[in-house]
Structure formats: structure tokens, C-alpha cells
Amino acid sequence: MSSAARPSNSTGTSARKRGRPRHEEPSEEYETKLREVVSVASEVFRLRGYDAGTLDDVAAAMNLRKASLYYYVKSKADLLRMIFDRAIDRSLEQIEEYLAIEDPRDRLEALIRHQALTVAKDPALFAVFFDHRAGLKADDMADITAKERRYLRYFIEAAEDAMDADVLPKADSRMVAATLIGMSSWVYKWMDPGRDDPVVFAELCVQLLLPRRQ
């Protein structure tokens, strides 16, 4: 029961397999449990910080002992890396679709709504992503910042087009983009899933920045 296949890696949705497992792709239980480890760890690191949050904390929250976590993760640093990968993947998901929008106002609106929704739906994940970057190893940090720079560039371009179309006041586009991202990301600091609705928040951001003419 506890010897599920755990080969090097892969992220796809592996189809149910027949016959003897080939021990080359992770089993479904393994993948599911790994996802849970990542979720639980993001809660622990959000509450206690990356260094203060121990692997015993993570394990205890899953009714395990620390040593058992090493079946799922290579090291604590590896666990942190997986949290960051998940966050950046969520941010980049569906983004192509929004970039294809022609109208500058609609495109900027879609990007802001996307960022607000993505962060508001998983505040613990993004709390670690935004606040505990210092825990990353240099290599992992480089991977993340590269993807993030690309993400920022989308916002800069959308801001520039919006300014040209007189939808936003003219200003330094890098600063504007960072500020729009900040406004829609800060939600992880106060979001209470039992009280606040991600969709309501996302629409609020859009309304505040791009009010419909009355």
C-alpha cells in the first residue's frame, strides 16, 4: 500500500494504467498525496514562515511523521520550489487567451481580473510566493524570476496600449504595471475564504481602475 511508483517526474494527467505498473510514472495516489503536501506546506509556511515552519509541522498536519514526507519530496528546498512552481503555473495558465484580446481596455481588464482571481482563490499559495522568496535556492530563484519577468512584461504592454487608447492616465508603464499587479495581488494578505468572494474582489479591482462611464 505504501510502495506506489515514484519515478523521476512528470506533471501530466496520467491515464489509469492496466497490468503491472511500469514504475516509470508516479501513481495517482502518489500525485494526489504530493499535491496535498504542497497545499499543506503552503499553509504552514504562510502561518509560520519558511524557516520557522518545520517539516514536522507539515507532516503533523497530515498525520504523518517528518521522515515519511521524504517519500514525496527530496528536501525542504524542493518542497518550497514546488510551491513556487505551482503559483507561477497558475499565473501563466490561460494567459495566452487574454493576450489575444484586441481591445486594449478589454485586454487590460482581463489581465487584472485574472491576477485578482488567481491570487484570491489560493491566498496561502501566493503568500508564500510573494513573501518567502528568500528561502529559494539560487537556481530555483533564477527560474522563477525569469517566468515572472515575462508575466510582468504582459502587463507592461497592456498598460502601454491602454495609455495609448486613453483608457489609463499616461505614466511610466513599468511603474503602472507593477502597481496594477500589486493592487490585485495584495488580496492574499486579508482574504478570508469564508467571508470574501474572489469574484467580487476581482470586479472591484476592475471598477476602481477602469470605471464604466456613467
Place this chain on the structure above:
Amino acid sequence: MSSAARPSNSTGTSARKRGRPRHEEPSEEYETKLREVVSVASEVFRLRGYDAGTLDDVAAAMNLRKASLYYYVKSKADLLRMIFDRAIDRSLEQIEEYLAIEDPRDRLEALIRHQALTVAKDPALFAVFFDHRAGLKADDMADITAKERRYLRYFIEAAEDAMDADVLPKADSRMVAATLIGMSSWVYKWMDPGRDDPVVFAELCVQLLLPRRQ
């Protein structure tokens, strides 16, 4: 040279004293050096996090050894508390003046500008304040959150008045206030003092949220 008076506490600007020090107020060198410890520590904790940033790091940045820091701080937790006190004091400074502004639009504008400027002028201080709260002892945390709640309330009231005056779109005032604070605070994440101007940023926030009619 290294036996300056260091009594319990006090924060005022102590006037130069004549004659034998009374050993009841901290000397000026002591106060100056303590302020430097707090500044340096906020840089260290911003870069490495509160737990990973060691007192040896802080000491080394001042050409001292760890043990020498204990002349200025009681403990690492005490140092963190001082960082938080400084941040909240900066936020509350001058705030009464802005609250006295009658016009709802002008008042909200002043609050946003104040928050943006305060954070942008000391990004390291606010990086610790916003991102490393988990390091605080329970008592210190309670003090900080109480003051912070008061600060948030000012923004909520200003947002409500602005909505009543049709200066902001109508929405949940708590959510609006949190979002305005977020927009003007996020700057600590990307501010580069050599490149970005706090005043330009503050005016950008105001322009984005409360654009002048053209």
C-alpha cells in the same frame, strides 16, 4: 567610550546634557546607534527573512560581533518588535492632519499619498512589517494589530465618504480600503531607491484611483 547610559527607555530627542550623565536617559550615541541597528536589521531581514537572517549578519554589517548587539537590544525578538514599532509610528505620524481634511476626495487622496510615500521611502522597513509578521511574539503581535486596525478604519471611513460623494464606485468599504492600501503599499516589493521616485509613485496612485476629469 563604550559605557554610554542605557536606561529603561524613552524616545524623545534628548537635548545635549552637561556635567555627569545622570544615567537615566539614553545617551545620544546610544540612540543613534540603536536606530542604525534597527535599520540594518530591517535590510537583513528583508533579504534573508527573519529566521534565516542572523544576529551575526546584522552585527557584521555594522562591523561588530553578535555579542555586542546585546548592548542595544534585549533579544532578537526585541529587535523585530522595534522594526514594527518604527513602521507603525511612521504610518500614524501626521495622520491626524489628513483626517481633518473636510472634502472627501481630498482626504482620501491625502491618505493614499501618505501611505504610498511612507512605504516607498523605506521599502526595507515595510518589507519586514508586511512580510515577516510571523516572527512576532504574541504580545507584540497584539499591539501591532490593534494599531493597524485603527489605521485601516481611517481608510474605511474615508472610502465610505468618498463613495457617498460619488468619488469612488460604490462597493464594500472594507474591501475597498484594503485594496487601496494594497495598491499603495506593494511598492516595497519593487522599489529601487536609485531608480524610482517615491513622489512620482504616490502621484501615480492618486491618478489611477482618482483621475482628474479632463
Place this chain on the structure above:
DNA sequence: CCTACCGATCGGTAGG
């Protein structure tokens, strides 16, 4: 303001 040290914590591993 320093050197030298202690005690506790925690990531990681052995071995089953």
C-alpha cells in the same frame, strides 16, 4: 566591545 561556549532546534538519514 570581544572570545569562547552552551543548549535547543531541526533538516536529513539509517534501517527496518
Place this chain on the structure above:
DNA sequence: CCTACCGATCGGTAGG
């Protein structure tokens, strides 16, 4: 999936 352990790090103190 566990118990038991090791090794390194670091806050804090003694004592000068």
C-alpha cells in the same frame, strides 16, 4: 510509514 539518531546552525550568556 516509523523510531532513533547525527550534525550543523544560531540565539543567548559568561566573563573579561
